[in-house]
Amino acid sequence: RYLSLRQAVMAPSASSSSSSSAAATAAVLLFFIAAVLPAPAAAHICIFSPRQRGGLQGGLVPGDPLCYRRTGYCGGTPPGAPTARYVAGQRAEIHFQQNLNHWMGSKPGYFDVAIAYTSDPSDDDFITLATMNDFPAHDQVIQTNFTLDVQLPMKATSHGVVRLRYVSNNPDEIDPKNNTDAIFYNCADVEVIASMGIESPKENITHIPNKMALGLTKLSGGEMGCALPDQFSFDAHEVNELGVVVHRIYWDGKAGKTRWDRSGKFFGSFSDRKLSLINDYNKSIEFVFYSDQEKCLLYGPDQYYAWEYGPKVGHTYHNRTAIGSSFFDTWWGGNNGARFVTTPLAEGSSCKPVSWSLGGNQVTVVNFKAEPPSPSVFIPDKSCNKPIFTGCNADRSKSAFLRNYFQV
Helix, strand or coil: CCEECCCCCCCCCCCCCHHHHHHHHHHHHHHHHHHCCCCCCCCCEEEEECCCCCCCCCCCCCCCHHHCCCCCCCCCCCCCCCCEEEECCCEEEEEEEECCCCCCCCCCCEEEEEEECCCCCCHHHCEEEEEEECCCCCCCCCCEEEEEEEECCCCCEEEEEEEEEEECCCHHHCCCCCCCCCEEEEEEEEEEECCCCCCCCCCCCCCCHHHCCCCCCCCCCCCCCEECCCEEEEEEEEECCCCEEEEEEEEECCCCEEEEEEEECCCCCCCCEEEEEEEECCCCEEEEEECCCCEEEEECCCCCCCCEECHHHCCEEEEEEEECCEEEEEEECHHHCCEEEEEECCCCCEEEEEEEEECCEEEEEEEEECCCCCHHHHCCCHHHHCCEECCCCHHHHHHHHHHHHCCC
């Protein structure tokens, strides 16, 4: 659910006293604030297969309420009939989506998949099958699909539960107050039938993200990490399972502002869409403007972080390749399957992206410019004068919008 912003305008008559005028203004302000209270709408992990408890309807959008579950083990969603059947001791694929990204650089988060052998388990009943590290997406309004290949124990059940968690560790995402690790939950009801006693080879993913940098081998090149300049812009071309997306990114870390334009097939849409993500981290505001619909959403972004590569953000260095006089460094995103290629800008730790792949999407960077973007690119469309408050930080974005744009 979304609740649109409505403006109330009252013009007191010339004969009104200052006190009645002040009262009228206060009444307007109270009405205005009441009108912009956000409806809860946010999503962070969604399970496609096995089908999540409660089901899914149509294409998922960032902030989809069907997947916003904040208490263990499944957000209070009651058990349903099993939606998938597996064989004990065999391998199984878990297909899911990170519906919003909440990277926390000081304490990187992770995903884990677990199974319990009862229809309504407690937390102690779950057996962890695999973990996968979180990643810096450089904007929270990013949807990324993943597949985790897990090894099932040699145990059968007519009704068990597969649980997926996104442990974000992001203090801006704590909800409710006792959920101090800012965990997002989802689950699926499953059946596991007995096997013939033959187990699949064990290759579970169990690497904990914040320990990935331990034992990093010293290699030639920029293996200890590199960062993009504070100010830059570039174009990028993405190929995903739906088609092609053209990106235009503007970044001004000194001013605390970013903009990410997308045009093409994304967010599960088979038709072309146009979208602009405009962040003002000084005001805790992110405008999400769909120019093809003239619709503007307002999110409360997480904390700003620089665009960089290396152990600090969970990357392990793979190698350096020389082509002519140019050098290209390859980074692996650990156990999330991500791959990044960068090239040095100059002597030191500065670099620029060349390409990356993540969640089955392939992205190639062109037209990189290490110079300040024009301040005008961070001015949102006029539709954003009347935005729709959404996302998990809707309260914060509402307060920031009122404070910065209406001086309240």
